[in-house]
Amino acid sequence: MPPKINNLGAQGAAGADATASAAGGAAPRQEGAALFLPLYQQIKSLLTQGLEAGEWKPGEVIPSEMELAVRFKVSQGTVRKAIDELAKENLVVRRQGKGTFVASHNDEPRAGFKFLRLVSDDGQPIGTQSDILECKRVRAPADIARQLDLKAGESMVQLRRLLTINDRPGVLDEIWLPAAMFRGLSADKLAGYRGPLYGLFEKEFGIRMVRADERLKAVAADAATAGLLKVSVGDPLLLIERVAYTYLDRPVEFRRGWYVTHAHHYHNEVS
Amino acid sequence: MPPKINNLGAQGAAGADATASAAGGAAPRQEGAALFLPLYQQIKSLLTQGLEAGEWKPGEVIPSEMELAVRFKVSQGTVRKAIDELAKENLVVRRQGKGTFVASHNDEPRAGFKFLRLVSDDGQPIGTQSDILECKRVRAPADIARQLDLKAGESMVQLRRLLTINDRPGVLDEIWLPAAMFRGLSADKLAGYRGPLYGLFEKEFGIRMVRADERLKAVAADAATAGLLKVSVGDPLLLIERVAYTYLDRPVEFRRGWYVTHAHHYHNEVS
DNA sequence: TAGTGGTCTAGACCACCGT
DNA sequence: CGGTGGTCTAGACCACTAA
Numbered sequence: 001m002p003p004k005i006n007n008l009g010a011q012g013a014a015g016a017d018a019t020a021s022a023a024g025g026a027a028p029r030q031e032g033a034a035l036f037l038p039l040y041q042q043i044k045s046l047l048t049q050g051l052e053a054g055e056w057k058p059g060e061v062i063p064s065e066m067e068l069a070v071r072f073k074v075s076q077g078t079v080r081k082a083i084d085e086l087a088k089e090n091l092v093v094r095r096q097g098k099g100t101f102v103a104s105h106n107d108e109p110r111a112g113f114k115f116l117r118l119v120s121d122d123g124q125p126i127g128t129q130s131d132i133l134e135c136k137r138v139r140a141p142a143d144i145a146r147q148l149d150l151k152a153g154e155s156m157v158q159l160r161r162l163l164t165i166n167d168r169p170g171v172l173d174e175i176w177l178p179a180a181m182f183r184g185l186s187a188d189k190l191a192g193y194r195g196p197l198y199g200l201f202e203k204e205f206g207i208r209m210v211r212a213d214e215r216l217k218a219v220a221a222d223a224a225t226a227g228l229l230k231v232s233v234g235d236p237l238l239l240i241e242r243v244a245y246t247y248l249d250r251p252v253e254f255r256r257g258w259y260v261t262h263a264h265h266y267h268n269e270v271s
Numbered sequence: 272m273p274p275k276i277n278n279l280g281a282q283g284a285a286g287a288d289a290t291a292s293a294a295g296g297a298a299p300r301q302e303g304a305a306l307f308l309p310l311y312q313q314i315k316s317l318l319t320q321g322l323e324a325g326e327w328k329p330g331e332v333i334p335s336e337m338e339l340a341v342r343f344k345v346s347q348g349t350v351r352k353a354i355d356e357l358a359k360e361n362l363v364v365r366r367q368g369k370g371t372f373v374a375s376h377n378d379e380p381r382a383g384f385k386f387l388r389l390v391s392d393d394g395q396p397i398g399t400q401s402d403i404l405e406c407k408r409v410r411a412p413a414d415i416a417r418q419l420d421l422k423a424g425e426s427m428v429q430l431r432r433l434l435t436i437n438d439r440p441g442v443l444d445e446i447w448l449p450a451a452m453f454r455g456l457s458a459d460k461l462a463g464y465r466g467p468l469y470g471l472f473e474k475e476f477g478i479r480m481v482r483a484d485e486r487l488k489a490v491a492a493d494a495a496t497a498g499l500l501k502v503s504v505g506d507p508l509l510l511i512e513r514v515a516y517t518y519l520d521r522p523v524e525f526r527r528g529w530y531v532t533h534a535h536h537y538h539n540e541v542s
Numbered sequence: 543t544a545g546t547g548g549t550c551t552a553g554a555c556c557a558c559c560g561t
Numbered sequence: 562c563g564g565t566g567g568t569c570t571a572g573a574c575c576a577c578t579a580a
Binding site for chain 3: 337351354367370
Binding site: 089090115117119210211212213214215216217218219220234235236237238239259261265266267268269270271 | 360361386388390481482483484485486487488489490491505506507508509510530532536537538539540541542
C-alpha cells in the first residue's frame with residue numbers, strides 16, 4: 001500500500017487521484033520539511049487557481065459547496081472554510097439560496113470605483129466622471145518595472161486621466177500597465193466607456209483587480225498638474241501611489257494620482 | 272411547557288437560565304420582529320461585554336473554549352466561531368497550546384504604535400520618540416463633541432504632542448479626551464512615559480483602543496506648525512483626523528495630526 | 543502527560559431562492 | 562418543492578505548550 005499523501009493534486013477533477021486524508025480526525029501532518037498546508041488552505045488555493053485560469057468568470061456562479069466537496073473529496077465544512085476566506089478577501093460573494101459568485105467590478109448596480117476611498121467632507125455621495133487625456137506606449141521606467149516584476153524597458157501602456165468629482169476636477173491619474181497583458185488598449189476603446197477602469201479591464205482583458213497597496217504623501221502642485229486640476233501652483237495635493245494586484249498576488253498596475261482635498265478626504269479604517 | 276427562547280440571557284454564569292436552543296440542528300429563528308441573532312453572534316456579544324466590563328484585562332487569558340461552551344451551554348464549535356471573529360477584529364489573540372488572550376497595546380515586546388501607518392520611504396523601520404508639549408483642560412468644541420457623543424462644552428483633556436521620527440520632527444498631534452474617563456491625566460504622568468499613548472491609556476485608565484476612523488487631507492503648513500515641525504510655512508503636510516473607539520464602538524478620542532511626508536508615507540492596503 | 547487551540551468530518555435543521 | 566448557503570452539534574485526531 002503506497003503511503004498516503006495529504007497534499008491534494010493540482011487537479012481537482014477526475015483522472016489524477018485527488019484523495020485527501022479523510023477518515024475521522026484531522027489529517028496527519030507530513031514528516032519532512034514544511035510541506036504542510038491545512039486542507040482548507042489547499043482547497044482555497046485550488047479555487048483561486050480556478051479563478052485565475054478563468055474557469056469561472058466575474059459575475060458567474062461557482063459550483064455549490066457540496067459539488068466542490070465531492071470533487072475535492074473533502075467534507076462540505078472544509079470547502080466552506082475555504083470559501084469563507086475567499087469571501088472575506090472579496091474574491092467571491094455569497095448569496096443565500098442562490099450560490100457563490102465570482103466578485104466583479106461590474107455587477108453591483110451602482111457602486112463601481114470600489115478602490116476609490118475618496119469621500120465628500122459633508123458625507124454626501126460623490127458623482128464621478130472619468131476623462132482619458134492620453135493613451136500611449138512607453139518603455140517601463142526602472143522604478144515602476146521593479147514594482148510590477150517587469151524588466152526595465154519592457155513595453156507598457158501609459159494612461160493619463162482626469163477624474164471629475166461633482167463637476168470639479170478632483171484627481172489626475174497616471175497609470176502604467178504591461179502592454180503584453182493589455183493588447184488592444186487604445187484611446188478609442190477608452191473613450192465613451194462609462195464606469196470604473198477596473199470594470200473595463202475585467203470585461204475586455206479578463207483581468208480582475210483584487211487588492212492594492214497604496215502609499216500616501218502630501219506634495220505641492222507643479223505647474224502642469226495645477227493647470228489641469230484648476231488649483232494654484234504650490235497648493236497642497238494628496239499624492240497616492242498604488243500597486244494593484246490580480247489573483248495570486250500578481251502585480252499588474254502602477255498608478256500615481258494627485259488628489260484635490262479641498263472638499264474631500266481619503267477615508268480609512270484602521271485596526 | 273414554556274416556549275423555548277433562543278436568545279441567551281445577559282449573564283452567562285449560573286443563576287439565570289442561559290439555556291440556548293441546543294438539540295441537533297440550528298436554532299429556530301424567533302417569530303415576531305428582527306430579534307434574531309445567530310448564537311455565535313450572541314456569544315461574541317457576551318464576550319465583548321465581558322471585555323468591556325474588565326472581566327478579563329488586556330494581556331490576560333480568557334477561559335478556554337470548552338469552559339465557555341459549558342458556561343454558555345453551546346458547543347465548542349459555536350464558541351470557536353465567536354472567538355474567530357473577535358480574533359479577526361484584534362480584540363483577542365489566540366496562542367496554540369496556551370490559550371486565548373485579551374489583546375493589548377503593551378504586550379508585544381517591540382511593536383507598539385499599532386495604529387501608526389507611517390512607513391519610511393526606503394522600507395527601513397522607524398524609530399519614534401514622543402514628547403508631550405502641553406496638557407490642559409478645555410471645554411469640548413462643538414464639532415469634536417459631536418464626533419465623541421459628548422455635549423458641547425463638556426470638560427475634556429487636550430494634549431499636544433510632537434512625534435520625532437528617526438531624530439527629525441515627524442508628527443504634531445492635538446488630542447482630545449473626555450476628562451470624565453481620564454481623571455488624573457497630567458503632564459507629570461505623561462512625562463517620562465515610554466511607548467505608545469494607547470499603552471498608557473490601557474494601563475492607567477483601563478481603556479483599550481480597538482479601532483479608529485481616519486480622514487486624510489493635504490494641507491499647507493501654517494506658521495506655528497511649520498515652526499514645530501521645522502518645515503517652511505506653506506509646505507504641504509498630511510493632515511489626519513482620527514476618531515478612536517473602544518469596545519462596543521464607543522468613541523473616546525479625537526486626534527488631529529500633521530505629518531511630514533518628505534521621507535515617509537502613509538501605507539494602506541485596500542481591497 | 544494533561545490542557546489548549548487547530549483541523550476535519552458527518553449529519554442535522556434553518557432561511558432564502560427559484561420553479 | 563429541491564437546491565443553496567447559514568447555523569449548530571458531537572466527536573475525532575493533531576500540534577503546541579508547560580508542568
